[in-house]
Amino acid sequence: MPESPYLVIQSERVRENFHTLDAALAAHVDTTTTIRFAVKASPVPELLSLLDEEGAEFDVASIGEIDLCLRLGIAPHRLCYGNPVKKTAHIARAYAVGVRRFAFDTEDDLLRIAEHAPGSEVECRFLASAPQSCTPFGTKFGCTPGEAVRLLIRARNLGLVVAGPYFHVGSQQLDPDAWRIGIQQAGQITEALARKDISACTINIGGGLPIPYADPAPELGEIAAVIGHAAAEFLPPDTGLIVEPGRALVGSAGTIHAEVVGVRTAPDGRRWVYLDIGRYNGMAETEYIAYRFVTDRDGDPADEAVVAGPTCDGDDVLYQRTRVLLPTTLRAGDRIRIFDTGAYTASYSSVSFNGFPPLTVYVSDAERE
Ligand SMILES: Cc1ncc(COP(=O)(O)O)c(C=O)c1O
Structure with missing residues (x-):
């Protein structure tokens, strides 16, 4: 298993998205x-x-x-x-x-x-x-x-x-x-x-x-x-x-695999969940796009969290305004997957800011786990 974070893109899903769009246009446009x-x-x-x-x-x-x-x-x-x-x-x-x-x-x-x-x-x-x-x-x-x-x-x-x-x-x-x-x-x-x-x-x-x-x-x-x-x-x-x-062909084909680096309660009582992926290594669109997070602890009680990236930058917070609910049991080392991240993630993460490398991409012909 490679070290996270990384993006897996299912190539067959991209082909399917292409055919679905082609067929929708053929059915409706003369x-x-x-x-x-x-x-x-x-x-x-x-x-x-x-x-x-x-x-x-x-x-x-x-x-x-x-x-x-x-x-x-x-x-x-x-x-x-x-x-x-x-x-x-x-x-x-x-x-x-x-x-x-x-x-x-x-x-x-x-x-x-x-x-x-x-x-x-x-x-x-x-x-x-x-x-x-x-x-x-x-x-x-x-x-x-x-x-x-x-x-x-x-x-x-x-x-x-x-x-x-x-x-x-x-x-x-x-x-x-x-x-x-x-x-x-x-x-x-x-x-x-x-x-x-x-x-x-x-x-x-x-x-x-x-x-x-x-x-x-x-x-x-x-x-x-x-x-x-x-x-x-x-x-x-x-x-x-x-x-x-762009998005309609590749977005749904990608899943980012990431890890929880730490969990902390700030002096104001808010829970922060730090991931190894943030705004500078792939999650640049989070102010606009509400992604789906999936963890191995889903099903445990969940509560609001501020989700942040791993850099020392104060702006490296995935959602400043939107509430994200995550299991209260989440701990450092837990795996977290972010669905539908095939578009505008790896391509935005092309600078090694803070020494965190750009997001690695693997192309797979298997279905999403
Ligand atoms: C010129 C141009 N065409 C197409 C696209 C693709 O847009 P979308 O991913 O929303 O389909 C973009 C996205 O920024 C664009 O700049």
Whole structure:
């Protein structure tokens, strides 16, 4: 048994998640849909190769992710450099290795793509008026829909190929209506483009597909139905859809195995449970996501605890606001498992802060114990 903490990802669960999403989209959406995996959610070579085999495309955020995909033999035309924040040198480098699809949200980025990746396909990210998700982007990315129209016309005039508008409703989006709103706005953009003789070939409807954690989430089928209806109502027939999931493909496939390092009652009487995993070695999303903790003492009386990570940092507390109930019998050395941690855990833990190493990942073809 390796020393904890470590993350085990069940590869077959990732394949199953891919098929479930593909089938939900096929059942509800009348147009071609492409699944493009957001590599940042879990840049694990075995999973990327598996998804490549299944026919996925890949959303890459950096030269590091591009190089990783290429090293695995993934064809560069299956990659989209989807991060609107990128250096000129990285655009040129991506183009040099064969990447031909880029996302942007500013004129400056567009001009640099036109110069350093001539003739490429471009998607313009706009900020959809969708409700907030659990882990919202705020206004970090995306121009206004009106600016998207102007920039995509400019893209055509710069000799680029207009792929179409692109939006992301925010990760772990629990309101299916968010996609309806985004698709309606994308439809308005495509209509305005059509008036300038530009036909958008694809609409990128982003990621955000949620999974159930401690709290429930809408079913993929329900969201796919909303997407299908909105596409039929607001988009010209034959407009392809691109879906860019990260969490929905890998989240449920991962389990973190951790250990209780100590238990203490603080001067204010609160019980603290210290784990060997915290915000800096994998649990970066705990302010937004209520994970399920499983211990070998489940069934014993339980009480509220403050769950903290192992570093000397005062911020290394998993839940500052949310109540976590754990068995009162929990002791140092006890094993603790954290379910549905396949997305945005190991990929966030890439710095050896305080000397604690990044989270180790094992890929397994066995079922979760
Ligand atoms: C550009 C882009 N696409 C797709 C995703 C995947 O989102 P999710 O994991 O919510 O499906 C992200 C996540 O941050 C993203 O930044």
